[in-house]
Amino acid sequence: MPYRSKVTLIYLLGFTLDLLNMFALNAAYPALGQELHASVAQLSWTNNLYMLGLTLVIPLGTWMAARLGERQTLLLSLALFGLGSALAGSAGTIDSLLGWRLLQGLGGGLLIPVGQAMAYRLYAPEQRHHLTSLVMMVALLVPALSPTLGGVVVDQGSWRWIFFAMLPLTLMAGVLVLAWLPANQPLPAPQPILDLHLLGQPLLRTAMLVYLCVPGVFIGANLVAALYLQQRLGLSATATGALMLPWSLGALGAIAFVRWRFNLTGPKWLLSAGILIQCAALLWLALPWVAAHHAWLALIFALLGLGSSLCSSSAQSLAFLAIAPEQMGQASALWNLNRQLSFCLGVAVLGAVLNQLLPAPQAFAHTFILAALLTLLPLPMVFKLPGTRALGLITRTH
Incomplete structure (x- = not known):
């Protein structure tokens, strides 16, 4: 197996562990709360504290890799993750x-x-969208499947086995790191913990804004939609959750399309299409007649998946397109911090707005309209992006 494929597999395995850890526990909250006598607020912090630890340490990743070496940093990361998983599965109280x-x-x-930095560094700029498509596939499939797998684990055994099941995967990743990655030496040159000068790179800056305002806004709009569908339209929790199936199909189509067309169509038009599709779907969801025509909801969610994933796939490829290999670690840290922020910001903004507008009859419609307007914010910057020839994509492809 080529070295690039080995590094990619290690990165995707680590990404899978991260996503499993965020989503597999969802179905276990009732059993966990009952056994540990935890309140709803305490249960919410079981995920929030994981996200907090994730966010706090991201800026240190590149700094530590420069001093310890990337191989040693990955092994330290896996050791901490595995130790945390074993101790979480053995926890006797909610506080522990x-x-x-x-x-x-x-x-x-x-x-x-x-x-991520190691993997993207090994791909030429015109090939990085192929790696992005693999990342997006993992980001789509693991959150879709892990709650079901977590539910099976809880029904057949205990919520503790969700954490214990992380250990074989963590050990496998560690073995692959030891077997496949060279024992690289630390870099003697000092590096900043977070190089904010990279925000001056226009492609990276535009991609980060797109991720905040399109996938990030969708996450908040999806929370609002779940409340709207159940409280106002009277759908069951099962029917509401089932709408993520057409969303996933739309997202899958978008990922495949970006992989096929990124070098030929270019990021400008792919991002513009994704922004306008998500905006239109959110405005459609705000229309009052949707309440009487539930059959259209599947199409609306398919369009939301298509628009959001056109942007997330294209934005991640765009972000690293002009990044030099020696800057990839710092760019990866900024990108992942922005990704974590997008997970929180859309929910915080749209949730706060909905809370202020309720119980007004138009509260949900006005919140969806606001979400649509926020989706449009990156469009002026996207229109300024160079074309495929200026970015060198067509030339490199041929």
């Missing part, structure tokens, strides 16, 4: 579980940016 979730996050936060 929360502490071990934070430790898991600290381990996972080192793993993702360092692995």
Whole structure:
């Protein structure tokens, strides 16, 4: 197996561990809360503290890789993650579980940016969208499947086995790191923990804004939609969750299309299409007649998946297109911090707006309209992006 493929596999395995750790526990909250006598607020912190640890340590990943070496940093990350998983599965109180979730996050936060930087560095700029498509496939499939797998584990055994099941995968990743990655030497030149000068790179800056305003806004709009569908339209929780199936189909189509057309169509038109599609779907969801025509909801969610994933796939490829190999670690840290921020910001903004507008009859419609307007924010910057020839994509492809 080529060295590039080995590094890619290690990165994707680490990314899978991170996503499993975020989503597999969802189905276990009732059983976990009952056994540990945890309140709803405490249960919410089981995920929040993992995310907090993940976010806090991301800027240190590149700094540590420069001093310890990338191989050693990955091994340290996996060791912390595995230790946190074992201790979380053995937790006897909710307080101890929360502490071990934070430790898991600290381990996972080192793993993702360092692995991502190593993988993207090995791809030529015109080939990086192929790696992005693999990343997006993992990002689509693991969150879709892991809650179901977590539910099976809980029904057949205990919520503790969700954490214990992380250990073989963590060990496998560690063995692959030891077997496949060279024992590289630390870099003697000092580096900043976070190089904010990279935000001056227009492609990276535009991609980060797109991710905040399109996938990030979708995450917040999806929370609002779940409340709207159940509280106002009277759909069951099962029917509401089933709408993620057409969303996933739309997202899958977008990922495949970006992989096929990125070098030929260019990021400008792919991003513009994704922004306008998500905006239109959110405005459609705000129309009052949707309440009487539930059959259209599947199409609306398919369009949301198509628009959001056109942007997330294209933006990640665009972000690293002009990044030099020696800057890839710093760019990866900035990108992952922005990704974590997008997970929180859309929910915080749209949730706060909805809370202020309720119980007004148009509260949900106005919140969806705001989400649509926020989706449009990156469009002026996207229109300024160079074409495929200026970016060198067509020339490199041929």
